[in-house]
Amino acid sequence: MLSNELPFTSPWLLLALPLALLALWRRPQAVLLHSWSALLPPDRLSGALDVLLRVLAVLAIAAVLLGLAGLYRPAYEIERVGQGAEIVLLVDRSRSMDQAFISGTPSGIATQTPGLANFNISRERADRGRPSKQQTARVLLGEFAAQRSADRFAMLVFSTLPIRVLDFTEKPAAVQAAIAAGEIGRGLAETDIGLALEAGLGSFHNRPYTGSRIMMLVSDGGDDLTDEARTEIARRMSDYRVTLYWFYIRSFRSPGLNAEPGDEAVAPEVHLHRFFGSMGTPYRAYEAENPEALQRAINDVNRLENLPITYLDTVPRRDLSQWCYGAALGCVLLLLTAKLMELRAWR
Secondary structure (H helix, E strand, C coil), rough: CCCCCCCCCCCHHHHHHHHHHHHHHHCCCCCCCCCCCCHHHHHHHHHHHHHHHHHHHHHHHHHHHHHHHHHHEEEEEEEEECCCCCCCEEEEEEEHHHCCCCCCCCCCCCCCCCCCCCCCCCCHHHHHHCHHHHHHHHHHHHHHHHHCCCCCCEEEEECCCCEEEEECCCCCHHHHHHHHHHHCCCECCCCHHHHHHHHHCCCCCCCCCCCCEEEEECCCCCCCHHHHHHHHHHHHHHCCCCEEEEEEEECCCCCCCCCCHHHHHHHHHHHHHHHHHHHCEEEEEEEECCCHHHHHHHHHHHHHHCCCEEEEEEECCCCCHHHHHHHHHHHHHHHHHHHHHHCCCCC
């Protein structure tokens, strides 16, 4: 959709456009002596050439003024069709995510993330101990996003409150920068997954449904949701038609998502897992104790979520002033060539 704004940065300069008509004014020509002008035959070609040269002069002046006025092509949206999804990354930033996995080694994690300079877990840091859960998760999510160029990503991090890091975009550099941004500093002690889920689902509010929608929750803990929160989350999941993937990074004393009867009394993640499964919307949980398990879980999502998606892409504004100056230069060169070919005396 084209913008309704006037496509000039300085439209007031267009007031000078009538000056271009001065080139049509017939100025006195140089006198060329001839024995008898009646002997000269009519020359329609010369008359047409004279008109053409005057038009070129008008165009040269007008092109310069359009360039000075800052002509540009407004930004507009085009519809694209790709293979992918609208994905909300919901990443736990609580203090427990700064701890290492309960098992596994940093093998394969201390590598450069595709598409993002300086976002890596160096071997020097890895030698001092295993990378933290949130560091590993960000590296793997960065690699996941780099492989899915047709997807649109949004991202939130959460502990006590959710923080929106990125609205939906398909720009790879912006997605990678958002994934890397949360690595700075340490997280807070508290975690409110209920608020985070509501905020993540709010990303789909008032967005047209164009294809697969998924929310990837990366967390190492659970939460005891209130009845009101459960009702609201289940309603939004159904209304927005969202598929939920929970990458649960198991902590040392957690019984896991599939705990035996009686263990769930002290494990809020079990309650949360059972609630997700009871919402009636697509849900899949992955339990990871090491980086390799988390890598396999993310690879599984990459394989499953590859359906056609239609989305609007914004083509940015483009400056056209250089084209105007180029057109003016071309007109001036033609006028200069005609001037050099002008007949100055009969021979």
